[in-house]
Amino acid sequence: MNFISSKNMITKIFLSLFSSLLFILSFPDFNLSIFAWFCLIPLFFSVKGEKPLSSFYIAWFSAFAAFSGTIYWVTNSMYYYGGIPLYLSFFFLFLLSAYLALYVGCFFMIYSIVEKKFSQQAALTVSPFLWVTLEYLRGHLLTGFPWALLGYSQWRMLKLIQFSDITGIYGISFLIVLFNVALFFLLSSREMKLHILKRFSFLSISILILIIVLIYGNVRIGEVKKILSNRDSFSIGVVQGNIEQDLKWDEEKILSNLYKHFSLTESLISNCSPEMVLWSETALPFFPERKKEYTEMVEDFVKRKNIMLLSGALGVDEFSGNEKIYNSVFLFTANRGIAGRYDKIHLVPFGEYIPLENLLRITAFDKIIGTIGSFDEGSETKVFEYKDKKFSIIICYEIIFPDLVRRFVKAGAQFILNVTNDAWFGETSAPQQHFSNGVFRAIENRRFLIRSANTGISGVISPVGEIIKKTDIFKEDIFCYPISEIRIKTFYSTYGDVFAFCCIIFSLLFMLFILFQRGKN
Template sequence: YPPLDLLPLALVAPWPFLTFLDRPARTGAARPLTRDFAGGYLFGLAHYGALLYWIAGLTGFSEMAVPAYVASVMVMALNGGLTALAVGCARRRGLSVALAFPLAWTAVEWLRSFGDLGFTWGLAADTLASYPLLIQTAELGGAYLLSLWLLALSAALWRLWRPGPLRRPAGGAPRDRFFHAAIVVILAAAIPLYGAVRLDRLEREMVSWPTLRAAAIQPNVPQDRKWDEAFVDETLSRLADLTRQAMRWNPELVVWPESAVPVYLRYDLRARVLVPALAAEIGTPIFTGTNDADTLAGEPGTSAADYRVYNAAFLVQPEGIASGRYAKHRLVPVAERVPFLPGTATGFFERLSSWTGQFAPGEEWTMWEIEGAEFGVTICYESVFPNVSRALVREGADFLVNITNDAWFGPTAAPYQHASHLTLRAVENRAPYLRAANTGISGWVDPLGRWRARTDLYEFAIVVADLPIPGVTTPYTRWGNWAPLAALIAWAVLCLSVGRRGSGHDRRSGQGRSLSPP
C-alpha cells in the first residue's frame, strides 16, 4: 500500500493465508469451520493492524484514538475471518482454495462497504493505485474488478509455487503445471495489455477534450490551531493571500479544503462578509468546506434537538453564496458520528458523542456549474467509497473535487493512502479529480488515473490544473459494482454445483478433493 507501493509484495502477501486455508485439503485432516474463521480473523488482525496503525496516533487530538483503533481493526479483521469461513465452506464442497479465495475475498470487500461501519479503506485494488497501466480496467468493473484480478493472479502464482507433492484428483490424472503456468501468463498479461491499449487511445483523444482551469489552495493550517477562535482571522487571511496569488494563472474556479472556513459560513459575520468579498475582488467563484447547520447553533432558546450540524461545502460566487449545499454523506464512524444512533444522543451515547462528533449525514447530491461544466464534491474519506464518486458522475458531474483535512494524521502513511484512492475513482468514471487538502496532499488526477501535479505534506501550496472534460460514460458508471456481486454468485454456484456432482467430499470427516483447474 502507499507510500511503499511494492507490487511484488502485494502478490505474495496472501500466500501464508492461502497455505493456511489449503492445509486441510492437502493433509486430508478435518478442521472445523470455527477454526477456519479464527485463523482468518487472526490474519485480518495482523493485516489491518499494520495498515491502520495511524489511527492510534491521533491520541493528541482525541482520547478515543486508541479505542477507535482497536475497534476499527477488530471490525476490519472480519474481512479475513469471513473470507476464511467462505473458503472453508467451499473447500468442504470440493472447490479449489485457489479458486474460492479471490471470489470470497472480493465479495467480502464489497459487503463491508455497507452500513454505518462501512469502510472500504485497504481494498486489494488499492495496492495498484500508483500503476496507471494496471488500473485501466476499473472503467469496466471498478476497484473490485481489480481486486478480483490481483487476488486471482496471486492465488494462481501460489498454486504454481506451493511446495509438496501435487495431489491427484479422482481418476488419477496428474495436475498439469504447464496449464497453471498458462493461467498465470494469461492473468498477468491481460490487464497490462488492456491498460496499454486504453492509455494509448485516451492519450490521443485527450488533446481534443475541453478543459477548465481550477486552482486548489493548501493553506497548511496547524491542526492544534485550526479550531482556535483566536486563529480564525489568521486562517481566513492566509486563505485570502494564497487565493490572490493563484489569480496569476487566471483560474475559473478556486477550491479551498474541507472546513477551510473554521466557522459557520452562513452565520458568522466575518466569514459571511470576507469570503463573498474576496470572490468579488478576484472575479472568480470560491468553493470551500465549512460547517453548517439547519439553524444557528447557540441561538437563544435552542437546544441540541433544535438543529442539525453538517460537514458541508458551498460555492461562493462574486455576488454571494450560491444556492445549493452539499453535506457529507459518509461520516467517519465515531470521529464524526456515533454509529447506529439516529437522532440526538442521550445517556451514555450523549457522553460518547461529546468525545466524538455529532454531525448529521447529508441526503442529496449537489451539482454546481462552472463555465458549462458541472462538478460534485467528496468530503474527506468519501473519496474511498467507489459508489459516492459514481453517484456524483451519474448525477451529471463532468469533473470531481475532493476536499479534505488530513492534518490529524501527521507524517504517517495515512495521507498517502487517502490520496491514492483518487486514481481509481478517476479511472472508474473517466473524470478528472481535483484535490485540496489543508496540509497536503493536494493535486489533481487526470481521467487516465495519473497524478499530473501533487504537493508535499506541510507546505503552503497552490495547485493549478487544466482539467480535461471527457464527457463519456463508462461501463462502471452505468452498471456499478457488478464484479463483486458476480464473484459472490460464482462462489455460491460453484459450491453448489461441485457439491451436487459428488466431489469425493466426506461430510463426516470434512475431507475432500479440489476442483481442477483452480
C-alpha cells in the same frame, strides 16, 4: 480446547505473520506493490490441513496483524485531537482491526470447508469470487469501511488498473487473489505428483488474463489521452492553507486563518489567473449562513478578484425549530455570493457522527464521544452548474466509496473536486493511503480529480490515473492546472458494481450447492 493443531504451530504463526508483513509493505508508505501478488500464499500454507474453525482463527490472527500495521494511524487522531487516552486509542484500533480481520477469517474458513467437501482445486477456483464478495460486504456493512482493499496496493501500476473503469476496484482485488491462488497451487501441487500441465493450469489462465488486462490498459490510456487532447481546458487553482488542527477551530484564529487563505489565493491569482479556486475541507470553520460578517468578507474578496471559489464550511438547516448541521462545501461566485452548497452524504463514524448516539451517551463511552461533534447526513447527489461547467465535490472520507463517487458522475459531473483535512493523522501513512484512493476514482469514472487538503496531500489526478501534481504534507502550497471536461461515461460510472455483484452471485450459488450436497449426505 485446542482450535489449532499443535503440529508445526511455530511454523504456522510465522507464515501467518509473514503474510501480514507482505500485506503491510504493499501499501503506502512502503508501496512495495509487488508483494500483494503473493501475500496470501504463506497464509494458504498456514491453514493447509486445518479444520475450518482452525483456519478461521489462523487467518483472523494474520489479518488482525495486517490491518493493525496498515491503519495504525487511527490512534493519532484519537489521542492527539480527540482527547481520548492513549490506552483507549489503542483499544479502538484493536476493535477496528479485529472487526476487519473477521472478513479474512471467514474467507479462509469457507475455503477450508470447500477444500474438505470437494477438492483443493474447487476451493481455489471459488477463492477470487469469494474474496471480492467479502471485500464488497466490508465496504457496505455497518456504514462500510473499504480502506486497504487489496486492489488499492496497485495504485501506481497504471496499465494494470485501467480495467477498473469496468470492474471498479474489485476487479483489481480479484486479479491479485487469482495470482496468489495460482502460485499457491503451483507450489503445493508438487506434493500431489500431478501432471506438469495440470500444475500450471491456474497460472496459465492467470497470466493470460493479466496479458489481456495489460493490453486493455495500454489501449485505453491512448484512447483517453487522445480525447483529452481535443478538448478545451480551463484553469483550476488549489490552496493548501496548512492550518494546524489545534488552531483550526479556535474562534480567535478565524480571522487570521481567513486572511491567510486570502493571501495565498492572491498569490495564486497573480501566478496563473485561475477561473476556479478550491480551498480545503472546513477552510471556513464557521456557518456562512449565520456568521454574516465573515461571509461578507469572503463574498467581497470573490467579487473583487472575479473568481469562483469553493470552500469547505459548516452548513445548517432549520425545519420547524429542528436544526440540522452539515459538513459542507459552499460555492461563492462574483455575481451571486453564495451560489450553492453540497452537504456531505457519507459521514465518518465516531468522527462526524455517533452511531446509536442516545444509547452510547449514557454509557462509559460518554467521556470518549463527548469531544467529537455530530453532523447530519446530506441527501443530495449534487452537481454544480456554473456557466458551461458541471462538476461535483466529494468531502474527505467519501473518496474511498467508489459507488458514491460514480453516482455524481452518472448525474452529470464532468470533473470531480475533493476537499479534505488530513491534519488529524499527523505524519503517518494515512494521507498517502487516502490520496491513493483518488487514482481509482479518476480511472473508474474517467474524470479529472482535483484535490485540496488542508495540510496535504493536495494534487491533480488525470482520467488515466496519472498524478500530475502532488504536494508535500504540512507545508503551505498553491498551484494551478488546466483541466478538460469529459462527458463520456464508463461502464462503471453507468452500471456500478456489476462485477462485484456477479462475484457475490457466484459465491452464493456455490455456497448453496455445498449446503445442498451436505443435506444429501
